[in-house]
Amino acid sequence: MEQPIVNGGARDASGATFAVIGISNMPTDWAKVFSSLAGADLTLDGGANPGGGEQALLRAVTEAAATGAGRGDNPAAAIPPPSMSMTPPSVLNLNAYLMYALGKVARRRLTERLEARGLRLWHLTVMTLLADLGPQMKTALASRLDMNASDLVKIVNDLARIGQVDCVRDRTDRRRVVVQLTPEGRTYLAGLSAEIATADDELLAPLDAAEREQLGSLLRRVHGHLERPLAGLARGRGDGPPAPRTAS
16 A cells, blocks of 8 residues: 655745645655656745654755756756666565566567567477477377477468478378478578577676576576476376276
8 A cells, every 4th residue: 555755835925835745656756746846836844843754855855856946957857766676675585486577578578589470489399399309290299398289280380381390201100290390490490599599698688608508507407307297297197008997
């Protein structure tokens, strides 16, 4: 709930008095209000308790604005704007929060680069998996990516339509149809990866090369730790033989 930040009184040239209360969560809001009042035909009073913290702040804001106005400056510009960050400092000690907040920014910037080419994150993921592991059946792709099979088919069809992948017969088993990158797809993926790397440069600008490598190493270790249980669950669902039925 918002609380008064500063308060006080004001008098105009006729002697009429006004109550002045600044209520806002953002210091810049009330700073602009009192800066405007300083340029008007009003006198801001110190209040009944001139030694109080709120009244002292009121006077400080008023004096700063009046000084700027006397020099012909913009009154609002005479007061340095405070930090606009609203992130509670204590939450920055929570690694889960940091990964969530940074992940949102990273995803947005990655999405922007992909959308500029008419792609989505799934398109990039499928192309990269094919580049890393070679031709794959659609069912295997869907399983590896924990993706709905019908959604995977749509992604593959999108990539095939623009010539980045082909659906061909498996060389070792002609009954199977596999998805593979085309030569154009490999070239396209290399250019796309280089473009996406610019997002890394923007996000990690405060870090030098050694720090970036260390961060990447730590993130990959955590990712591997989280991925292993999921892989075990996937194997447990489909690889083993069905459990024998018991007689009723």
